[in-house]
Amino acid sequence: EAVSGAQLIAQALRVQNIEYMFGIVGIPVTEIAIAAQAVGIKYVGMRNEQAACYAASAVGYLTGRPGVCLVVSGPGFLHTLGGMANATINCWPLIVIGGSSDRNQETMGAFQEFPQVEAGRLYNKLSVRPSSLEVIPAVIEKAVRISMYGRPGSCYIDIPGDFVNLQVNKSSVKFVECCLPPPISMAEHSAVSKAASVIALSKQPLLIIGKGAAYSHAEKNIRKLVDLCGLPFLPTPMAKGVVPDNHPNCVAAARSTALQHADVIILLGARLNWILHFGLPPRYRQDVKVIQIDICAEELGNNVRPAATLLGDINTVTEQLLEEFNKRSWKYPSNSEWWRKLRGKIKNNKERSKGLALQKSLPMNYYTVFHHIRELIPKDCILVSEGANTMDIGRTMLPNFYPRQRLDAGTFGTMGVGLGFAIAAAMVARDHTPGRRVVCIEGDSAFGFSGMEVETICRYNLPIVIIVVNNNGIYTGLDSNSWEEMLKFGDPATCVPPVSLLPNAHYEKIMSAFGGKGYFVKTPEELQNALKASVTDERTPSLINVMIDPQSERKKQEFPWLTRSNL
Numbered sequence: 001e002a003v004s005g006a007q008l009i010a011q012a013l014r015v016q017n018i019e020y021m022f023g024i025v026g027i028p029v030t031e032i033a034i035a036a037q038a039v040g041i042k043y044v045g046m047r048n049e050q051a052a053c054y055a056a057s058a059v060g061y062l063t064g065r066p067g068v069c070l071v072v073s074g075p076g077f078l079h080t081l082g083g084m085a086n087a088t089i090n091c092w093p094l095i096v097i098g099g100s101s102d103r104n105q106e107t108m109g110a111f112q113e114f115p116q117v118e119a120g121r122l123y124n125k126l127s128v129r130p131s132s133l134e135v136i137p138a139v140i141e142k143a144v145r146i147s148m149y150g151r152p153g154s155c156y157i158d159i160p161g162d163f164v165n166l167q168v169n170k171s172s173v174k175f176v177e178c179c180l181p182p183p184i185s186m187a188e189h190s191a192v193s194k195a196a197s198v199i200a201l202s203k204q205p206l207l208i209i210g211k212g213a214a215y216s217h218a219e220k221n222i223r224k225l226v227d228l229c230g231l232p233f234l235p236t237p238m239a240k241g242v243v244p245d246n247h248p249n250c251v252a253a254a255r256s257t258a259l260q261h262a263d264v265i266i267l268l269g270a271r272l273n274w275i276l277h278f279g280l281p282p283r284y285r286q287d288v289k290v291i292q293i294d295i296c297a298e299e300l301g302n303n304v305r306p307a308a309t310l311l312g313d314i315n316t317v318t319e320q321l322l323e324e325f326n327k328r329s330w331k332y333p334s335n336s337e338w339w340r341k342l343r344g345k346i347k348n349n350k351e352r353s354k355g356l357a358l359q360k361s362l363p364m365n366y367y368t369v370f371h372h373i374r375e376l377i378p379k380d381c382i383l384v385s386e387g388a389n390t391m392d393i394g395r396t397m398l399p400n401f402y403p404r405q406r407l408d409a410g411t412f413g414t415m416g417v418g419l420g421f422a423i424a425a426a427m428v429a430r431d432h433t434p435g436r437r438v439v440c441i442e443g444d445s446a447f448g449f450s451g452m453e454v455e456t457i458c459r460y461n462l463p464i465v466i467i468v469v470n471n472n473g474i475y476t477g478l479d480s481n482s483w484e485e486m487l488k489f490g491d492p493a494t495c496v497p498p499v500s501l502l503p504n505a506h507y508e509k510i511m512s513a514f515g516g517k518g519y520f521v522k523t524p525e526e527l528q529n530a531l532k533a534s535v536t537d538e539r540t541p542s543l544i545n546v547m548i549d550p551q552s553e554r555k556k557q558e559f560p561w562l563t564r565s566n567l
Helices: 005-015 030-038 049-063 081-090 116-120 133-148 161-165 189-200 211-215 219-229 252-261 274-279 314-328 337-357 366-376 389-397 418-432 444-449 453-459 480-487 508-513 524-536
Strands: 002-004 020-023 042-045 067-071 094-100 126-128 154-160 167-169 205-209 233-235 264-268 289-294 308-311 382-386 438-443 465-470 517-521 542-547
Touching: 002 005, 005 030, 005 133, 005 161, 005 167, 020 030, 020 049, 020 418, 030 042, 030 067, 030 161, 042 418, 042 453, 049 067, 049 081, 049 094, 049 418, 081 094, 081 154, 094 116, 094 133, 094 161, 116 126, 116 154, 126 133, 133 154, 154 161, 189 264, 189 289, 189 308, 189 314, 205 219, 211 219, 211 314, 219 314, 233 252, 252 337, 289 314, 308 314, 337 366, 337 389, 366 389, 366 465, 366 524, 382 389, 382 418, 389 438, 418 438, 418 444, 418 453, 438 444, 444 465, 453 508, 465 524, 508 517, 508 542, 517 524, 524 542
Parallel strands: 020 042, 020 067, 067 094, 094 154, 126 154, 205 233, 205 264, 264 289, 289 308, 382 438, 438 465, 465 542, 517 542
Antiparallel strands: 002 167
């Protein structure tokens, strides 16, 4: 019995329990998407390969099994590089399948010919082309396995155009079973007891929870550790919700103080990169002791020499620490000077934010907008957030109560991920947690990167609530009067500030163009009404375009984007 390359690819993905495929079809991959649907894989046709790749990578983070991004050769493949790099740098499993030119036309200047396997190596853990139809199932198994094993990341599979419709006898194909789940490794016992001793001697301990902890589903054990040892904790942006943000030990509102004065820091699946200021002075003590818990040996010792290194699966190593502390019955005193200092700072910062949130002036500022969003969105919704000020202020103002329910620009600081992430989250939620909503909060600039995915949202009927926080620009913008004045000076290309976008752009009309509901909002009352209507309607996608003060920024920092200290 004969079977085509397209069918072999689809069947092999199915055997590896792949559920979702995102992409844009065309020569030579259309038949692969059709074959995927025939075996029960859900195919979501996107409007740009970049957004398709972001969506597939978010599936990997949310489910622990890679999503697939399917694209055509040449430019189609090149548009996925952003998504591959973002997945690998965030440590999320992803599979990209790219068509490439027919083998018999190689070096001849074939249609969209490009050295795709070679180009893919920089962005992927594995970049490979099957040498024949017979080995396709084995190559796909290997790619899926490598994407998930160890530190997760992206894998690229190159499919020559002539493979897609080529047929081969089933009996000659090397079929393989589904790969085993990733093996779980534990830290060595001596390292665990050393770490526990260092923690027990600490005067000003701090636990930092990273998205590696969220990915490894360590929430139950980390919560137990926090409660058992009474440790103050700080989540990195995407680890919000591993322990709920409203837990009494969360010190996110005193972040700078906590980092600067901690004498012992426990890193749970977080890296000492730019997001954590590299672990170096002046943002940290010169003599800070770092206990590093990571799945990747190469990460251990980066930027700061650790006091103890625990190599292994975050969930399992946390369990090892729990056992150790159960034996020692040590608890950090809640009446310490350190707690007093942290609680004082938290109170101060919360009052400042509250003051800004309750300002009655129009147009609204960021804090007012987020205050109303926080009051009205479901507690268990998946929050997707991107932008500059929108993402940073949103992170402090919008709490997460459950793990893996905040998706943002991540370690790579990628703009343009929002709508792809929201589509992925809505697809996964529909199948795995029906009724859970996705709320996607975008800066107006960030929305522009993949705004046309609104059509995809409407086509698949995904009841996503998109909120565009619109300040007419990147970081800051101009109001319409200043804009008109500016245009009197001549050509906008020479006189308009590079950060400016068109004032009062009606982004909500993009949503209504495709059958969703659009709202244009200028006051807190209008915002409340639009939010209530959008959250109540569980069937229709909506976009709320919220006009805010173009000069609204964070609390008293001049050019916040230049300092990066706000992160």
